[in-house]
Amino acid sequence: LGQRAATRLAKKGGIDLPADMMPEHPSMNAASHVPHAQCLKKIQAAMKDPKLEPQARKIYETIGVFMGYAIAQYCEYLDIKHVLILGRVTTGVGGDIMMEYARKVLAADFPELADIKFHTPTEHMKRVGQCVAAAALPELKKRKIA
Numbered sequence: 730l731g732q733r734a735a736t737r738l739a740k741k742g743g744i745d746l747p748a749d750m751m752p753e754h755p756s757m758n759a760a761s762h763v764p765h766a767q768c769l770k771k772i773q774a775a776m777k778d779p780k781l782e783p784q785a786r787k788i789y790e791t792i793g794v795f796m797g798y799a800i801a802q803y804c805e806y807l808d809i810k811h812v813l814i815l816g817r818v819t820t821g822v823g824g825d826i827m828m829e830y831a832r833k834v835l836a837a838d839f840p841e842l843a844d845i846k847f848h849t850p851t852e853h854m855k856r857v858g859q860c861v862a863a864a865a866l867p868e869l870k871k872r873k874i875a
Contacts, residue, residue: 730799731816734792735823736768743784744771769817776823789826792818796827797834804842814849824849 737752749756750768757764775785803809814828828847836843 730792730796730818732762732765732769732818734795735772735788735818736765738788738791739768739772742772742775742788743781744768744775744788746771766817773821773823776821786823786826789823790830793827793830794834797831797838800831800845801835801839801842804839804845809842809845811846811848814847819849 736750736757740746740751746768748754750764750771751757754764757768772785772788775781776789778785800809800812814824818824819827828849831847832843835845
């Protein structure tokens with residue numbers, strides 16, 4: 730649901746992409762996050778262009794719908810009351826759109842989950858979300874093997 734989702738949707742969202750940023754290009758299917766970060770910058774720039782924004786916004790709306798259904802699925806196994814929203818893809822108005830659409834899904838299709846609270850850190854902290862999430866992980870105790 731992060732920048733890789735955005736880059737997969739970029740072409741359909743009307744973003745003009747070079748060949749090496751197309752979803753089927755090998756660089757977009759490798760472990761490196763660099764091409765995805767560059768593609769995300771193009772999406773975010775499109776969101777600031779009044780001519781491109783209506784189509785580019787659909788990328789964030791779609792990811793928001795995915796997020797709403799993912800949260801609902803996680804709630805089948807976990808008692809979720811709060812969700813921390815992190816990652817570069819949430820930077821700017823796009824992140825607000827994602828959360829708006831996730832809330833719409835929860836309210837419309839899972840009204841019992843509509844009270845889940847979304848939390849977002851500062852814009853800087855959103856971009857280093859993996860670090861924040863890793864720092865919040867509980868310490869695991871080593872098991873003694875007999």
